[in-house]
Amino acid sequence: MRPPKSTDEPRPFLKWAGGKGQLLEQYGPLFPRRFGRYHEPFVGGGAVFFHLRPPRATLSDDNGELVDCLIAVRDDLPAVIDALGRHVYDKDHYYAVRALSPDELPLAERAARTIYLNRTCFNGLYRVNSKGGFNVPFGRYSNPTICDAPNLRACSRALKRARIERAPFPAVLDRARRGDFVYFDPPYHPLSKTAYFTAYAKGGFREEDQRELARVYSELDRRGVLVMLSNSDTPLVRDIYRGFRIVRVQATRAINSKAARRGAITELVVLNYR
Numbered sequence: 064m065r066p067p068k069s070t071d072e073p074r075p076f077l078k079w080a081g082g083k084g085q086l087l088e089q090y091g092p093l094f095p096r097r098f099g100r101y102h103e104p105f106v107g108g109g110a111v112f113f114h115l116r117p118p119r120a121t122l123s124d125d126n127g128e129l130v131d132c133l134i135a136v137r138d139d140l141p142a143v144i145d146a147l148g149r150h151v152y153d154k155d156h157y158y159a160v161r162a163l164s165p166d167e168l169p170l171a172e173r174a175a176r177t178i179y180l181n182r183t184c185f186n187g188l189y190r191v192n193s194k195g196g197f198n199v200p201f202g203r204y205s206n207p208t209i210c211d212a213p214n215l216r217a218c219s220r221a222l223k224r225a226r227i228e229r230a231p232f233p234a235v236l237d238r239a240r241r242g243d244f245v246y247f248d249p250p251y252h253p254l255s256k257t258a259y260f261t262a263y264a265k266g267g268f269r270e271e272d273q274r275e276l277a278r279v280y281s282e283l284d285r286r287g288v289l290v291m292l293s294n295s296d297t298p299l300v301r302d303i304y305r306g307f308r309i310v311r312v313q314a315t316r317a318i319n320s321k322a323a324r325r326g327a328i329t330e331l332v333v334l335n336y337r
């Protein structure tokens with residue numbers, strides 16, 4: 064299924080909370096060997112997609128800015144690279160770009176703004192205020208890479224084989240067929256109430272969303288779709304996926320407001336196949 068390894072393997076071009084880069088080695092033996100179409104309804108930075116590079120894929124997310132950025136990198140990369148070339152690592156420039164309204168920019172410039180802010184903001188966070196405006200402060204880096212053109216080209220090539228759309232996760236039920244593979248990487252269920260990390264999008268992802276996702280998972284299972292899901296190791300997650308195969312993996316917590324809480328942590332992978 065996977066094309067041979069090459070030096071121009073794409074890596075996620077956005078830093079994204081919950082990015083799966085560090086888990087790919089442990090996930091390797093868990094991916095199905097053969098499948099039809101690949102679906103990733105919480106695509107984020109797309110670490111798993113860029114790793115698998117399936118020949119046919121549908122990628123979606125409910126973050127419109129992220130989805131537009133993926134589409135621009137796929138369809139209009141020269142213009143994105145050109146626009147990135149006009150950005151510099153400078154505090155005043157950062158705040159001027161942050162103040163621009165993405166909806167008023169042409170697609171390639173909107174994508175360049177997203178990539179630029181992501182590479183230069185504090186911790187690579189994505190956080191918006193109640194009006195949907197990006198509000199992460201300027202980050203301190205020594206000479207951050209704003210435009211990694213070779214990697215963007217590799218990403219663009221991989222994305223050309225994908226349908227990309229803005230959609231809430233249940234839309235996968237309209238698309239996935241028997242023999243397809245769906246990988247779910249939702250915002251994780253919090254380990255404690257205070258650990259709730261809701262910065263992905265306005266509204267957050269609540270317990271009722273986790274339960275709705277488990278219903279979607281079961282429906283896909285009934286249809287004969289291969290399903291893999293990542294989540295935190297909590298009693299709720301173990302309960303709503305009981306009956307399925309649950310595998311523990313070790314992760315390092317990357318984004319946490321309290322540095323002391325960074326460290327090794329057990330996470331779960333739920334599979335409906337052997």
Ligand SMILES: C[S@@+](CC[C@H](N)C(=O)[O-])C[C@H]1O[C@@H](n2cnc3c(N)ncnc32)[C@H](O)[C@@H]1O
Binds near residue numbers: 082104108110251263
């Ligand atoms: C854990 S992140 C995915 C990380 C990604 N797998 C990676 O490696 O970068 C979760 C993603 O789910 C998206 N999301 C949150 N709620 C959603 C919903 N109801 N429907 C679809 N996507 C949603 C967020 O915008 C975010 O990109």
